[in-house]
Amino acid sequence: MTETAPLTNGARSREAALLEQRAPERTPTPPLKRTPATLLTGLLRTARPKQWIKNLLVVAAPAAAGELFTRPAIPRLAAVFVLFTACAAAVYLVNDARDADADRAHPAKRHRPVAAGQVPVPLAYAVGGLLGVLAPAAAVWLVSPAVAALLTAYLGMQLAYCVSLKRVLVVDLVVVTTGFLMRAVSGGLALGIPLSRWFLITTGFGALFMVSAKRYSEAVQMAGKAGATRALLTEYTTGYLRFVWQLAAGVAVLGYCMWALEEGGLPHTSVLPWRQLSMVAFVLAVLRYAVFADRGAAGEPEDVVLRDRALAVIGLAWLAMYGLAVANW
Known part of the structure; x- marks a missing residue:
């Protein structure tokens, strides 16, 4: 077994010069002024x-x-x-x-x-x-x-x-x-x-739909990149998270329909049954959002809602119909 001879001063300087040439230049980070x-x-x-x-x-x-x-x-x-x-x-x-x-x-x-x-x-x-x-x-x-x-x-x-x-x-x-x-x-x-109990069910499961869709999207995007995001995501499977957001979406739609039909059964003087018609826009909004969830692109709910024009139009249509229902027009 042979020992490596210690480097001379000249050899050390040449090695240091080579390392400096190979290493990428790093600009020192200036101290942060508060x-x-x-x-x-x-x-x-x-x-x-x-x-x-x-x-x-x-x-x-x-x-x-x-x-x-x-x-x-x-x-x-x-x-x-x-x-x-x-x-x-x-x-x-x-x-x-x-x-x-x-x-x-x-x-x-x-x-x-x-x-x-x-x-x-x-x-x-x-x-x-x-x-x-x-x-x-x-x-x-x-x-x-x-x-x-x-x-x-x-x-x-x-x-x-x-x-x-x-x-x-x-x-x-x-x-x-x-x-x-x-x-x-x-x-x-x-x-x-x-x-209303239907209001609570719709709101609760609607929120669970968006939360679990976000987790699902994060899990899809981090596949093969363990540790790049929430550590808990490694404990979930994408299949389980998909099941959760699909279940939540279904219950939210059912709750909204029951809510709209329950309220829509009350006497009204509006030209059309706007509250019941709003179910169509609500279901379309859920289906449209589910497209992004299925793609694993629903990581930030506010970005999905604000950037997708079709979803924005559907949301405005729902707001208009529900507003007309509340105003009893």
């Missing part, structure tokens, strides 16, 4: 403004009951929208602070403000905690104790999800779905509107 403006921008980005559209679900129950544009409804629903946005932002801040180290190793998540160092971890925890305390407290004064209790339950459930529930099979789907359902229920609580 200013009040960059901190505010980072906090706003962490609050996920793109996700705020989900909080529009607070108008679902009042719209269904025909009380969306009454005098007390507008300020109360605006307050509920802002408070739910604050609670969601609190959860995002705490989640990103908790996952900062793991996010830095992720190709996409490493650009998040907390992971990138734009927002310090202690500041993210502090702002998230402050929002989580202030939002339910403000709800007692601005809306009602019932809405404050709902927001508190939402925060507790979402924080539990961040800590451990997101790693529990099936429970993760239930928690995210329940978050959507809570948004829809909050509008009814704010105005004291009784919630």
Whole structure:
């Protein structure tokens, strides 16, 4: 067995020169300067403004009951929208602070403000905690104790999800779905509107349809790329997730039809049975969305809804018909 002779100084210098020529040039990353403006921008980005559209679900129950544009409804629903946005932002801040180290190793998540160092971890925890305390407290004064209790339950459930529930099979789907359902229920609580059982079934299973379709799309896109996204996805099979979103879509359609037929049976003076006709648009919207789910392209529900023109047209048609039904025209 022979030993390798130690390199002379000249050999070392030649080897170093060769390595420098072969290695790609790396521009040193300049130190991140934190200013009040960059901190505010980072906090706003962490609050996920793109996700705020989900909080529009607070108008679902009042719209269904025909009380969306009454005098007390507008300020109360605006307050509920802002408070739910604050609670969601609190959860995002705490989640990103908790996952900062793991996010830095992720190709996409490493650009998040907390992971990138734009927002310090202690500041993210502090702002998230402050929002989580202030939002339910403000709800007692601005809306009602019932809405404050709902927001508190939402925060507790979402924080539990961040800590451990997101790693529990099936429970993760239930928690995210329940978050959507809570948004829809909050509008009814704010105005004291009784919630139809069919409304709850349609909203709950409609949310499960979109959540499971998103998970299915992520699972399809990460095939052969373990570790590139949610770790729990490796525990699900695409067949199981497909079964869940197909089941949820079917129940949501059935619930909506029962809801529309139940309400449509009441006396009305409108020219056409708009509520029953809206079933056609609702079913078409579900079928159109299912096209993207089946392709594994429903990763971001808001992108699907906003970018697909056909789905947007169907959605507008549904809104028009349901609006005419509520207005009894």
